[in-house]
Amino acid sequence: MDSLIPGLIDDLGRACLIRVPFQDFPTISAVCRAWSAEIRLSEFRRLRKAAGVTRPVLVLAQAIPHDPNQSPGDGTKQNPSRPTYGLTVFDPVTGCRTSLPAIPGMPEGMPMFCGLLGCGSDLLVIGGWDPSTWLASKAV
Numbered sequence: 001m002d003s004l005i006p007g008l009i010d011d012l013g014r015a016c017l018i019r020v021p022f023q024d025f026p027t028i029s030a031v032c033r034a035w036s037a038e039i040r041l042s043e044f045r046r047l048r049k050a051a052g053v054t055r056p057v058l059v060l061a062q063a064i065p066h067d068p069n070q071s072p073g074d075g076t077k078q079n080p081s082r083p084t085y086g087l088t089v090f091d092p093v094t095g096c097r098t099s100l101p102a103i104p105g106m107p108e109g110m111p112m113f114c115g116l117l118g119c120g121s122d123l124l125v126i127g128g129w130d131p132s133t134w135l136a137s138k139a140v
Contacts, residue, residue, distance in 0.1 A: 004034055014038065018048045022057070023089070023098040045121050058090040059100075059123055061116055064109065084109035084131060087123070108132050111139075 004013030017038060020028055029036035038044055048054045063083040086109055087100040103110060103125060111128025114137075118124075126140050 002034060004038060014044070014047065015051075018044065018051050019053055022054075023091070023096055026101060042121075055091070055093055058092065059116070059118065060088045060090060061085050061110060061114075062088050064099075083112075085112065086110060111137050 004010050005016060008016075017028065017035065025039055029039055045054075062085065064086045086102065089098045089100060090096070091098075106125075108131045110125060110131075112131055114128025115126040116123060117126060124140055127137055129135065130137055
């Protein structure tokens, strides 16, 4: 297995990664598979907490504004009367807001009227209406 940061022992590489601000996690997870896997480990979260670099944040479901001149990429225009919802992380200490990437399997946005539940470091998205078909979902 390759080291997290070439030339450094994994403990030192991990010590560097745990100090990366949470809003940069999407960027560092795209650097390499090892970093992406590392930041998803419960041990990584425990080490961040022990190092004192974690703090409470708010996760908000927010409407994503549509640019009427931009199409979604398939040549069709989006319906401006049908809002799309996504997740935003807000850090009350810094005032920083970061949009989260689309939920896997939900490229059209979050289901309308879905429930959100924080459970430890996980966020559950429960039910709602599919934003494309308007069908009720039982998915979690």
